[in-house]
Amino acid sequence: MNTKYIDLINQTFDFPQEEFKVEKGQLQFHDIDLMALTETYGAPLKFTYLPQISNNINRAKRWFDEAIKKHKYKGKYYYCYCTKSSHFKHVLDEALKNDIHIETSSAFDIDIVEQLKATGKITDDTYVISNGFKRAQYVTNIARLINNGHKNAIPIIDNYEEIDLLSQEIKGHFNVGIRIASEEEPKFEFYTSRLGIGYKNILPFYKSQIATNEKVSLKMLHFFINTGIRDNAYYWNELLKCLRVYISLKKICPTLDSLNIGGGFPIKNSLAFEFDYEYMIDEIINQIQLTCEEEGVDVPNIFTEFGSFTVGESGGAIYEVLYQKQQNDREKWNMINSSFITTLPDTWAINKRFILLPINRWQDSYERVLLGGLTCDSDDYYNSEQHMNAIYLPKYHKEKPLYIGFFNTGAYQETIGGFGGLQHCLIPSPKHILIDKDASGKLVSKVFSEQQESADLLQILGYDTHK
Structure with missing residues (x-):
């Protein structure tokens, strides 16, 4: 028996x-x-087990590289690690061995970035994508980073006041992104994410606050949904809505060249776990390319922010x-x-x-x-x-x-x-x-x-x- x-x-x-x-x-x-x-x-x-951090980073980078080559995609791919998943120094040290970039979510994150710069773990070429609702100290710290020469710092605008707040403290020209307030799945207790700016409001917001501001250029559109990257009708529908916003902006904003598709890759939670990462990445690249080609606009550079997938x-x-x-x-x-x-x-x-x-x-x-x-x-x-x-x-x-x-x-x-x-x-x-x-x-x-x-x-x- x-x-x-x-x-x-x-x-x-x-x-x-x-x-x-x-x-x-x-x-x-x-x-x-x-x-x-x-x-x-x-x-x-x-x-x-530190080597697994590098293993997962390089798996994702390989999958994106293969999809980009297969579809002859003209944009570049940038892997970002969102520090909120684990802020420990040993985690960042391991992750940064692999030519990646950083996503932050609060004021003290910028202090960590500055420590990493001081020790040579990151440079001015490292993208620092700053998400989250920005209180005064967070704005001040982002401004300090940019004022000290980190031109690849991109604050992601989460509400209508942040452009003015950042403009007041940043001395010269700077780039920004806009976060889309995605619509949630029907099972959620709310209809729209509290983070970011609604789909229909992004174009008017760009015209009124960014296009008229000589200090600011729009570099990135940021797309993220709570349930993560999944092969279901909800995800593909939200991605298509995001691409429509990107195309509308791109036609009037030549500086926009990047699409951040957030994070949300699932990790193994059972011995029976199955998820076709390669298929999902291939199809995301394919859908972005097809949609942009139909509208006659250049494809964006792709950014991802993998947290749990990196360190979990x-x-x-x-x-x-x-x-x-x-x-x-x-x-x-x-x-x-x-x-x-x-x-x-x-x-x-x-x-x-x-x-x-x-x-x-x-x-x-x-x-x-x-x-x-x-x-x-x-x-x-x-x-x-x-x-x-x-x-x-x-x-x-x-x-x-x-x-x-x-x-x-x-x-x-x-x-x-x-x-x-x-x-x-x-x-x-x-x-x-x-x-x-x-x-x-x-x-x-x-x-x-x-x-x-x-x-x-x-x-x-x-x-x-x-x-």
Whole structure:
């Protein structure tokens, strides 16, 4: 009988996969011996596998290059990383090895850009695309960057006041983009994005505030939808509407030469995940080219802003199952030694699913369980997977420790969870490990941050920890 956990996975999925394999009953992720990592550093822990950041960047750049060559597309492609997905220095350092550009979303992002410039990680040739609603400090910081000679800084106009605010602080000529306020899918609670300017208002806005302003040139049209890049009627319809705006503007605005199609590439959230990235990129290039040719206008340069796609698949979290609680005839709760709310907040906030697999005991029999976190909050649980109605894990045995891993968690979880700050019920943030390859290709790891201690949290709370 096939009753082992590994039998369940082999029968349910195409396994092993590119990043996952099992050796001697233990899971490996990109050839990382996760059990050895756990034995070295303990659990709970989080880790970042830095080479995967470069891997994904270069995959996307290759797909766009191939589509551009296939269609003889005359525009260029620029890969931008949106820093809000993960602001950590080790993430930016890895990403910037690959000739990419930066997208920012707040005032302090510009301070990071200036630090990166000071250390030679980016230059004046690096595009800095500044999105978001711009409060006074953000405007000031963008102006400072441009005034100090960064001519490839492009603030994306989000509302009608920002042109005047930027013009007041920027000394010379500068380029801008306009963000389209896209219409949302019918299932959304609102009809139109709060970000950007409505389709029908963009042309009048350009004529009244940009065409008449000698300091400003329109360089870019910015298009982004919340649900991301998907092969469905909604996405293609919104892209076509965006292209109509681009064409209308291009006919009266010769400086407009770039279309930013935002981000939103999905990342793997299940062993059953399927998404044809190459087809989507090929068809996007094809649709842009066909539409522009029909109207007799030059095709735009293409910018993308990939955040989760850049960094998401580099991250993981490992927990130990501490105890099993049989709460009724049907429900077994495996209690982990951390909290989902604090360490993987998207599982609680937006019901996001990550790949969940045991680290060890793949040769053992399995059972259906629920997973509970340590906080006293009733929402601190993880109870279903994308591909099945319940979680199946190797059977709990008090004498045989079970470790479980969540994978592709590298985007947003630290910033949303408040890295280094207070955590719900004062559950400490886990240790964080960086994994890289040395010059010979050997995996190396080091501690980026230790697990929080009582004194760290008490100090934040204002208690005197020296008494």
